[in-house]
Amino acid sequence: MGILAHVDAGKTSLTERLLYAAGVIDEIGSVDDGSTQTDSLALERERGITIKSAVVSFVVGDVAVNLIDTPGHPDFIAEVERVLDVLDGAVLVVSAVEGVQAQTRVLMRTLRRLGTPTLVFVNKIDRSGADGERVLREVSERLTSSIIPMGAAGGLGTRGPAFTPFGADDAGFTARLGELLADHDDAFLAAYLDDEKPVSFERLREELEAQARRALVHPVYFGSAITGAGVDALMSGISELLPAAEGDAGGPVSGTVFKVERGPAGEKIAYVRMFSGTIRVRDRLRFRQDEEGKVTAISVFDRGSSLRRQAVSAGQIGLLWGLGEVRIGDTIGVPRPTSARRYFAPPTLETVVVPRPADKGALHAALAQLAEQDPLINLRQDDVRQEISVSLYGEVQKEVIQATLANDYGVRVMFRETTTICVERPAGTGAAVEIMGKEPNPFLATVGLRVDPAPAGSGVRFRLEVELGSLPFAFLKAIQETVHETLSQGLYGWQVIDCTVTMTHSGYAPRQSHAHATFDKSMSSTGADFRGLTPLVVVDALKRAGTTVHEPMHRLSLEIPADTFGSVLPFLVRLRAVPRTPATRDATCLIDGEIPAASVHELEQWLPGLTRGEGVLECAFDHYEPVRGTPPSRPRSDHDPLHREEYLLRVQRRVTGRREDG
Incomplete structure (x- = not known):
């Protein structure tokens, strides 16, 4: 289970309260004092924010919960992304004071897209300014309308708040619950509308559990991580409404590495969520296609801490030692179809x-x-x-x-x-070919490539128009890998995205030797020939296609005092923002639009002064847009195949018509 939230919504404090309520810890730590279980890094304790995801465990009844506390600050969204693939369910924390914030919307939108069963916990009901009804409206309007409050919050803004769960005797709750559940299931709708046989509360509860586990509805709880109000009800919801992990401990090994850290002696430690099978100490594991490693030690999370064990099985999270080449995102054993996806925007x-x-x-x-x-x-x-x-x-x-x-x-x-x-996209189609033995190609290799534009968001695809067996696999792999490496820097130095690269020509010199002597690389093609030639063909094809530079654009949402609109609008225009028609509500002006990522930081710095400190800004990456005017460029960090002679001198220390060993 993951705990996710906008920064400062209180998810790390909630984690502490859950561990305390489950009997794992005897004293609740404080984020402000730097004494929490999951913020273990010195920097986290110093700054009072979560920077790295952390795992703890506890038991609710007969359900073992592996809880992953994730960062809330948008600068560390990559930590959240790595966790999403290993979750069975999530708790999204919302502040009862600040309400739905920018990161809350990003997280919930992603959880819904993934179909991750999610409970909502409205925290900080003890704080001054807490407003449960307002937050419920915001959750319904900005996150999802498929919510059901599971109880009533009382004593908001006091030191003694309370959460009273609804039950079978609350007619308003059962009516709201029945109507919500009927929206998602036709069979239940028919039963609900049958006046002769009213749906029992037990039937309502069963359907709620089924739909919550399918991420169709999202139960909402209120409480306070500081006082403990509402936490017992949330724990019941976690065990009853989130799905238990599936997986056969006796099946084939399948797991995902979602975190890597270094131990005291510099050894690499991999955090692995097990979906199937069992890994034991001394097992040899395959990962990332052709990598392999031997497990030298295992720890398994159990009741608050990680303990050394001889094995880790399906449904558990384990720490593995001995996999020196393992990386975040690697699949251990059998791949899962949902792995290696991008959920959030890349760094801009x-x-x-x-x-x-x-x-x-x-x-x-x-x-x-x-x-x-x-x-x-x-x-x-x-x-x-x-x-x-x-x-x-x-x-x-x-x-x-x-x-x-x-x-x-x-x-x-x-x-x-x-x-x-920025990024580059092909402006059209371009093709190039270098034939072995023909000037100016100095390599023992033939490579022909065509670059075509592809739809936005499709990435880079490599395909063949040559026969699969026309080239040894090692050479084909060298070409494919080098194509991707070369496209990391286009004509202007930016990564080239959204294109299809098709291999149109291929050729090589078979392995040869002099009079049955040893292999002679001057007469035979090697992988180095294809790795050296491919960048020249790629950039030649790109030159013929042309590329356009695109800059990252953010969605912009501003809430400002209506009387400051006259000073804010010209500033937005100066920052190259494109605001849409504003809307006024009471004394507040709402502005939506787009703004270049390059301008966001300046807007954040100037907004308080322009709005008397009352402006609220939400920004999130949305898309790439062509740069107007002169395209910005970035210096290349490779051997620069755009300049052929210099490239050849650097790569092989050979020029056209002369071949030397280097």
Whole structure:
């Protein structure tokens, strides 16, 4: 089960309260004091926010719950994304004071798209300003209308709030519940409308359990993680309304790695959710197609902590030691059809990391370990300029990377100015071919490729127009991998997306030797020939197709005092935002529209001053849009196949018509 929320909604405090109520801990920790179970990193305790997902476990009745506490700050959305594939259900936490916030909407939209059974917990009913009815309206209007309050909150805004569950004797509740359930099931609708035989409360409850487990309806609970109000009812809901894990412990091994960390001695530890089968110490496991590793130790989460065990089975989360090459997202054993999907937007910002001269050598190793734990920081090494760039979701993430490098690795760094990550899309179709033995191709390889535009969001697809057996598999794999690598930097230096690359020509020189002597690579094609030639063909095809640079655009939602509209609108226009027709409600003006990602940070900085501190901004990545005017470019960090002669000198130290070993 995952606990998800907008930052500061109180999900880590709720995790503490659940562990306390289940008898796992004797004292409730505090986020402010840095004493919670799941915020174990020094940086998390210092900042009072969750940065890394953390796993704890407890038991409710006869149900064992593996709970994953996730970050709420949008800069760490990648941590949430990695968890989504391993959840059976979720609890979405909403503040009774702040209500539905930007990240709440992003999370619920994703949970609904995935069909993840989700309970909603309205937290902080003890806080001044708590308003249960308003929050219910916001949940219904902004998240989903398929909700049912499971009880009534009392004493809001006091130190003694309470949550009273509804029961069979509450006619209003049973009527609302019956109508909601009837919306999703025709058979139940017919039974509900049968006046001669009224539906019993037991039947209503059974249908509620069935529909909640299918993510058709979302029960809502009210409470306070600080006082404990409503937590017992929520725990009952978790055990009764969220689906139990399925999976055969005796079946084929199938699991997903959703987190990787390093132990005290630098050893790699993989967090694996098991869907099927059993893994035992000393088992050899296959992952990521052709990688393999031997499990040297296992820990399993049990009643609040991880304990050393000899095996981990279906339905459990385990820590595995010994898989040195494992990465986040890897499938252990049999793949699942839902794995390796992208749920949230990619990072849209990047920055260059600048170390002290004495730390240059240690920086790359430190960042490489951080990239193991967060692959979306996308390390980008520029050997020509001796620079390393990282991708970001926001400025807070940059501060956390800086502090982590200093605290955990002793590496002090500064950052260049944060810039926006653009992408390129093919403007048309382009084809190119290099024939083995014909000028100016110096490689023992023939490669022909065609690049075609593809629909937005389709990614990069590689396909064949040559016969499958016309090229050894190793050479075909080398071409395919190099195509994807080369498309990470297009004509303007940005990643090329949404295209189909078709292989139209292929050829190679079979393995040959002199007079039955050893293999002679000067007469025979090698994988290096295809890896060296393919970038030249890709960029040639791209040049013929042309590319357009697109910048990331965010959805914009602004709530401002109506009398500040006259000062806010010109500022939005200056930031290249495209506001739609505003709507006025009471003394509040609502503005929706689009804004370039590059302008979001400046809007966040200036909005309080423009709106007397009353403006509320919601922004989330929406789409890429062609750049108007001169396209921005980014320096290449590879051997630059756009400049053929320099490329050939760097790659093989050979030029047209001359072949040398290098």
